[in-house]
Amino acid sequence: MAAVQSSLDRTITPDGNQGQYEAIESALDRSLFIVAGPGSGKTMVMALRVLKLIYVDKIDSSTILATTFTKKAAAELRSRILGWGDRLREAFIENPAYTDQLEALQSIDFNQIVTGTIDSISENILQEYREPGSPAPVIIEDFIANAMMVRYGLLRGHRYQNEDLKQYLKNLSGNTRGLNTGGMAGILLEIRDRICHDQVDIDAFCESGEDPGIEVACEAIRAYMRELEERLLYDYSQLEQEFYQKLLDGGLTEFTDKIRFVLVDEYQDTNLLQEHIYFELACHALQNGGSVTVVGDDDQSIYRFRGATVDLFTHFPARIQEALGVQPATITLSKNYRSTHTIVDCVEHYVACDENFQQARVAEKPAIQHARIGTQENIPILGMFREDIDTLAEDLSAFLRDVVDNGGVEITQNVTTYTLRIDADHGSSADICVLCSSPQEVKANGDPRLPYLLRHYLHTSPNPIDVFNPRGQQLKDIPEVQALCGLMLECIDPGCLVQNGIRNLPNDAQDTFSTWREAAHTYIQQHTEKHGEITLEEFVQGWQTRTPRKAFEQKREVPLLDLVYRLVTWIPAMQDDVEGLVYLEVITRTVTQSAVFTSFGSEIIFDANAPDLEGKSIKDAIRGIFIPLATGAIDINEDLLETIPNNRIPIMSIHQAKGLEYPLVIVDVGSDFKTDHHTQAFKRYPKEGGKTCRMEDELRAFSPLLVPQRPGVDRAFDDLIRQYFVAFSRPQDVLLLVGLNSVKDGYLTRGRRPNRKFIPNVATGWDRNDTWHWGQGLPNIVHL
Structure with a gap:
């Protein structure tokens, strides 16, 4: 630990x-x-645990596997291990006490440590250790799975028109307005993922x-x-299933x-299939004289809608003892080094x-x-509540302009x-x-939400401040x-001749195609x-006239990607715009993948000897690329963000913010x-379990997990508490809650x-027994 303190400044x-x-x-x-x-x-602890195994216990780095939930977290963990590992090695090499170990120190290869998400590790191992002559796994992204x-x-078999299917998916999702094709595809993929994640007997279901x-x-x-299997493709669920089966x-x-050491971060977001994988890896690690370490926080388990089962974390000691006969030591890390005393007290309360x-909870x-x-x-918890959303957005944008450009905002509490x-030298917007429950900028009826109005007022101010909200x-x-998209359709299919033949x-x-084409005509003008x-x-x-002016347009096979870039x-x-680059990346990924x-590999075929290929290739592109885009089946992947x-000031969902921290965090509560309208109840004070709970109850009846004992409405409450726990624990220095006056003071009928x-609103301190712990007016915070 002396070397850690002197070289890494960690005591x-x-x-x-x-x-x-x-x-x-x-x-x-x-x-x-x-x-x-x-x-x-926890990231520091995991990194130093790995380095302790290597430097103190003399463990071969290739025997260690460390995984976490997101690509960003995995990259951060790997960066810590590599960076700190090299700094410690330099310190040891320079220390005369380690002269006899010089050769061993220089031979350590930290790159041999297996790190990544469970998906990336599965892909890499299946590729590296596949049988001779067998193809490497080809993984499709989520948006291509939707397509x-x-x-x-x-579309095949016209199932999107089947009334029984529409009604079933509508009931399962709780959608009262009906589902479009993209929405139907999204729910079907959720069911398919649940079948894998919860190890559901699909035949019985x-x-x-x-x-x-x-x-x-x-x-x-x-x-x-079947299509995946015939094309030798894997989505992420199938990839994990294949990895588990190979094990x-x-x-x-x-x-x-x-493998001797398995370390898993963010274990609270694990599903049953992943638990099976981790336990199988842990079994080999234990047989090889090693151990397993899992790290997580049940209070931050907010991905249940993606199949995470928090009980696997809260009951981990009993589950692994039953499965592998090992009793792990429980260690709690409860000291918070991120936030001020006021924020920590607020989060704990x-x-x-x-x-x-x-x-x-654990x-x-x-x-x-x-x-x-x-x-x-020790800045107090702040609040900004206004009578209407437009006034709130205007005042909040004025507050942000003052904080960023106009010398700051003074807050007084108890004469302080x-x-x-x-920070003018080191800080930025x-x-x-x-943070919002959703970063969507408009409601379903077209009315603006806070993210839209905030963007508007900040951008139109004398000193404009831009926001970053590609998912708005x-x-x-x-x-x-x-x-x-309209320009592309106009280029490849003028007059809608092929489109109308589908x-x-x-x-x-x-x-949507009509809207796109109209937008293209306007844009051209x-x-x-x-x-x-x-x-x-x-x-x-x-x-349109098939009289190309550039060499790439004169080819027999013209890649749609070339048309996009032109x-x-x-x-x-x-x-030039960072949000526009995100949109372009989604389009190009869709075309590429x-x-x-x-059938035609995202190319349009121009062949005088086979003129029918042109229409077929255009139809193929419309079905495989444009219909998924137009029906909402393809959207912005979080990996792009x-x-x-x-x-820019980021506006994001609370789920996007998990694992991040900021000096000032504004939470829309x-x-x-x-008003206390029933259609909004699920977002603030649930009356029933919602789509995720319905899907759990529907499918887990055919899973080893069985139907959850905790009622659906309680699980929905739990999810909301965890969601705002994550939101309130993101700030380092300042937490500002915003909303309408009716949320803090009520309203007159x-x-x-x-x-x-x-x-009633979980985010403002209500419990599920109708007790308002924070109280009318939210007197526990300082109001702006």
């Missing part, structure tokens, strides 16, 4: 933090269950006969799975024979105020403790004055983050996307500048809630005898 002692010290220093054959609260240094479900699960739509849903899912069959013995929620979980080191202003401002609109509705074209796709000595109109006309020269927002399942621009009614 780990039993007196300073017993949990961190014990987790790092534990014997190599001691398995650990680490319950790590927010800001408790394939649309094409093969729904399909034959249950409880609803006629189940049989059609299974037909669509099986058609999708069971003994097909990866060359790998498992050397919030997570403890619902008595029923305590039953869903037993005897200690309270979060403030442990941040250094001088700090604090100044909130961005990206030190601020706005559906991809198909973004003006630049509409223009680009008999099973969904109505929602037809409507507005952009008359020349690029490459021709205008956009001339370029499109050249394609058209983008007239769309500056997709070249659709080549793996479309891992890098936040350093000159009620800008959508004007209409009629002859109006009375004051309050809006």
Whole structure:
């Protein structure tokens, strides 16, 4: 630990933090269950645990496997291990006491440590240890899986028109307005993923006969799975299933024979299939004289809608003892080094105020403790609540302008004055983050939401501040996307000749195509500048008349990707704007990856000797690329948002913010809630379990997990508590809650005898027994 302190400036002692010290220093054959609260240094602990195994226990780096939930977290963990490992090695080499170990130190290869997400590790191992002559796995992204479900699960066999299927999916999702084709595909993929994740007996489920739509849903899912199998493709669920099966069959013995240490971060987001994988790997590690370490926080388990089962974490010691006969030591990391004392106290009070929620937490979980080191202003929790959403957005944008550009904002509490401002030398607007339950900028009825109004007021101010919210609109509705897709359709299919010949074209796709083409015509009229000595109109006309002006257009096979990049020269927002670059990346990924399942590989064929190929290739592109885009089956993947621009204020969902931290965090706790309306109840104070719970109850009856004992409405409450626990624990220095006055003070009902009614809201301190712990007016915070 002396080397860690001198080389890495990290002081780990039993007196300073017993949990961190014990987790790092534990014997190599001691398995650990680490319950790590927010800001408790779990990534540091994992990295130093790995380095301790290598430097102190002399463990071969190739025998260590460390995995976590997201690509960004995996990259950070790997970066810590490599960076700190090299710095420690340099310190040891320079120390005369280690002269005899010089050769051993220089031979350590940290790159041999197996790190990544469970998906990336599965892919790499299946590729590296595959049988001679067998193909490497080809993985499709989630948005391509959606496209394939649309094409093969729904369009083929006209299942998207089946009323039994529509009604079943509508009931399962709780959608009262009906589902479009993309929405149907998304729910079918959720069911398919659940079948894998929960190890559901699909035959038993399909034959249950409880609803006629189940049989059609299974037909669509099986058609999708057959297409994957025939094309030798894997989605992420199938990839994990294949990896697990190979482990069971003994097909990866060359790998498992050397694994001794398995470390898993973010274990609270694990599903049953992943637990099976981890337990199988742990079994080999234990047989090889090693151990297993899992790290997580049940209070931050917010991915249940993706199949995560928090009980696998809370009951981990008992489950692994039953499965493998090992009893892990439980270690808690409860000291928070991220946030001020005020924020830590707020977070701890919030997570403890619902008595029923305590039953869903790790037993005897200690309270979060403030442990941040250094001088700090203990700024109070702030609130900004206004009568209407427009006033809220205007005042919030004025507050942000003052914090960023106008010298700061003064806050006074108990005769103490604090100044909130961005560090002029080292800070930027990206030190601020706005968190919402959803980053969508408009409601279903077209009314603006806080993210839209905030963007508007910040951008139109005298000193504009830009926001970063690529997920604020559906991809198909973004003006630049509409223009680009419309231009592509106008180029390859002028006059809609091929499009009109597609008999099973969904109505929602037809409507979107019309909107796109209209947007293209308008865009052509507005952009008359020349690029490459021709205008956009001339370029499109050249394609429409099949009189190309460039060499790439004279090929027999013209890649649609080339057409995309040529058209983008007239769309500056997709070249210069960071959000536009995200939209372009989604389009290009869709075109590129659709080549793996479309018949013509995302190319348009021009062959005078086989003129029918042109129409067939265009139809193939419309089915494989444009219909999924137009029906909303393809949207912006979170992987594209891992890098936040350093000159914009990010607006994101709370789920996107998990694992991140910011000096100032603004949490929207009620800008959508004007009254206690039943249609909004699930977002703030659930009356029933919702789609995720319905899907759990539906499918887990055919899973080893069985139907959850905790009622659906309680699980929905648990999810909301965890969601806002994550939100409130993101800030380092300042937490600002925003919403409408009705959320903090209630509102007067209409009629002859109006009375004051309050809006129950988990995010403002209500428990599920109708007790408002924070109270009317939210007196526990300082209001702006």
